[in-house]
Structures are given as structure tokens and as C-alpha cells.
Amino acid sequence: MSGCEPPGSEHGTSVGAFLCQAGQVLRAAAVEAPRLEARMLLAHAMGCRQEDLLRDPRAPVAPEAQARFREALAARARNVPMAHLLGHAGFWTLDLLATPATLIPRADTETLVEAALGAFPDRAVVTRLLDLGTGTGALLLACLAEFPHAFGIGVDRSPEAAALARANALRNGLAERAAIIAGDWAAALAGRFDLILSNPPYIETAAIPGLMPEVALHEPALALDGGADGLDAYRALATALPGLLAEGGKAVLELGQGQEAGVGALMRAAGLRVLGCRPDLGGIPRALIVGRV
Incomplete structure (x- = not known):
């Protein structure tokens, strides 16, 4: 995961770190637009808009949102359709x-x-x-x-x-x-x-x-x-x-x-x-x- 903050680092639970890690996971799963879909999933998990994520990439992701995001990311990597994950x-x-x-x-x-x-x-x-x-x-x-x-x-x-x-x-x-x-x-x-x-x-x-x-x-x-x-x-x-x-x-x-x-x-x-x-x-x-x- 070169270029991404690891989960144990100071910023490893930030918006930017999660987006970077998720983009790599989805790219490896051959998802067509990995960074876009990473933003969609994280915004959904955090209950905010995608543009809110871009304003402050160092903002922390709450533990509950982290869990929702990881679950959705794993499902998307298994080819579960985005619409089913977003609802x-x-x-x-x-x-x-x-x-x-x-x-x-x-x-x-x-x-x-x-x-x-x-x-x-x-x-x-x-x-x-x-x-x-x-x-x-x-x-x-x-x-x-x-x-x-x-x-x-x-x-x-x-x-x-x-x-x-x-x-x-x-x-x-x-x-x-x-x-x-x-x-x-x-x-x-x-x-x-x-x-x-x-x-x-x-x-x-x-x-x-x-x-x-x-x-x-x-x-x-x-x-x-x-x-x-x-x-x-x-x-x-x-x-x-x-x-x-x-x-x-x-x-x-x-x-x-x-x-x-x-x-x-x-x-x-x-x-x-x-x-x-x-x-x-x-x-x-x-x-x-x-x-x-």
C-alpha cells in the first residue's frame, strides 16, 4: 500500500488514509472507477456528501463509520453492486x-x-x-x-x-x-x-x-x-x-x-x-x- 498511511499511523484513521487504502483494494478487484467508488462508500458510511470528504482529508473517521466502511468495501470487492450497498x-x-x-x-x-x-x-x-x-x-x-x-x-x-x-x-x-x-x-x-x-x-x-x-x-x-x-x-x-x-x-x-x-x-x-x-x-x-x- 505504498503512498497510503498504514492503519496504525497517526493519520491512519483519517478520511484520506481510508480513501487511499480503499482505492487500492478496489483497483485490485478490477473495479472500473476505484477512487470514485471509494468516496461513495466512505461518504455513505459517514452519512455525509462526497465533497465533504475532500474538504479535510485529515479529518478522523469515527469507529462506527470505519466498521460500516470496511464491511461495504469488502462486499464491493466481491462484486456486490454499488446500488445494493448504497440502497x-x-x-x-x-x-x-x-x-x-x-x-x-x-x-x-x-x-x-x-x-x-x-x-x-x-x-x-x-x-x-x-x-x-x-x-x-x-x-x-x-x-x-x-x-x-x-x-x-x-x-x-x-x-x-x-x-x-x-x-x-x-x-x-x-x-x-x-x-x-x-x-x-x-x-x-x-x-x-x-x-x-x-x-x-x-x-x-x-x-x-x-x-x-x-x-x-x-x-x-x-x-x-x-x-x-x-x-x-x-x-x-x-x-x-x-x-x-x-x-x-x-x-x-x-x-x-x-x-x-x-x-x-x-x-x-x-x-x-x-x-x-x-x-x-x-x-x-x-x-x-x-x-x-
Whole structure:
């Protein structure tokens, strides 16, 4: 640990010493941004902001915070996702609780919110909104925040995920405009919706063990596994969407890399019209937009 104060030295329990040591631990664990993540973990353990740490690197770290930090640092070095250690993650304009019960909201998925806004320039026309496989509630709640006249329903097979989405609706002041259901996607739903969103499981079963360890080891397989070809959930969506979309309604579906043609073919075979596909920031086709013919 050259360059860091050892734990027994005069400044070994200072903010600077802990950040230096933690950066080396995370670098050795192949964490992408070790110093940034060290600051995030120490600020969380101390109950302060990251910028507070930088003002006085010689400030002492209280014993209780030291223990919390060491525990979190060891977990992060074992590839436990940062969002699980902090207990929350940002998505769109929201701050969402995050637990191992659901996928962690990702920036790529914000592409679906952008696509929904592009599909409905007049935000007042969306009054009924549905999110199939809601997870944390990220898509449902982000779109409710953008479509002020909408009431939304989120459905997830996992009761734990549904409970988390309800908590996130409360956390973000949207509980009065959202209903969260634990169930088998569209099976228990009646009526039609102006906007339907879904980030379904789309990873090929055989590919899951090769994902980055934060995902393969710590996120729920139910939310990842799309079957042998990754398209099982889209087949279910193709069956359900024609009966759920209102006249003029649109569905926005997240895609995995290389799935645009296959999913588009499934939707057309179900009698739906493919209206476009929006790429994410990396240029990968990410948000497929479909509507009734």
C-alpha cells in the first residue's frame, strides 16, 4: 500500500488514509472507477456528501463509520453492486430504492422514457399507462412524472419486486397515481392503455454465467433469463399487446443487442406495426416502438 498511511499511523484513521487504502483494494478487484467508488462508500458510511470528504482529508473517521466502511468495501470487492450497498440508484429524475429483488435501473433503459416522450409529443393524451415487468418501478414512475394526466399500473411476477415498486412510488410522491400488482404480467389485466412499457428478460440462458459478476451473481435470474434465444418474453408480449393497446396506443420495449429484427418480426406476426427504434447512447438499438395497425 505504498503512498497510503498504514492503519496504525497517526493519520491512519483519517478520511484520506481510508480513501487511499480503499482505492487500492478496489483497483485490485478490477473495479472500473476505484477512487470514485471509494468516496461513495466512505461518504455513505459517514452519512455525509462526497465533497465533504475532500474538504479535510485529515479529518478522523469515527469507529462506527470505519466498521460500516470496511464491511461495504469488502462486499464491493466481491462484486456486490454499488446500488445494493448504497440502497438506492438514480433513474431519469428519480431516486429509487434498490435491492437484490430487482434489476438495478440502468442509463440504457432511460432510452425508453425518451422514446415514449417522442412518441407522444402531446403529453396530455396519455391517461392510462402500463409497465409489464416493473421491477423497481423505474419506467412506470419516470413516465408518470412526465405524463401528468396519466394513471399507471405496474405488474411484476415477483412479490418482492412489487413491494419495492410500491415503496418507490411513495418515495417519489407518485403513489396516488400508481397501482402495483404482483402477478403474471397481462393475465389479470382488463382494459386498454395509451402507453405500454416493458423491459423484459432478454438474455439468452446460456449467456447469463458470462455476464459481469455484479449482474450474474447479484441480480435476479427471473429478470434476466429470456430463454434459449432470449426472445421468450417478447413472444408473450406479442400475444398480449394487441388486446391491451388502446386505439392510437403505443408500446415501447427494451431490446438486447442484436434483437431488433427478431423482436420486430414477432410483433408484425402478431398484427402490430413497428413504428421505429431508438438507439441508446452507445448507438445500440434499444427501444422498439410498436402500435396497433
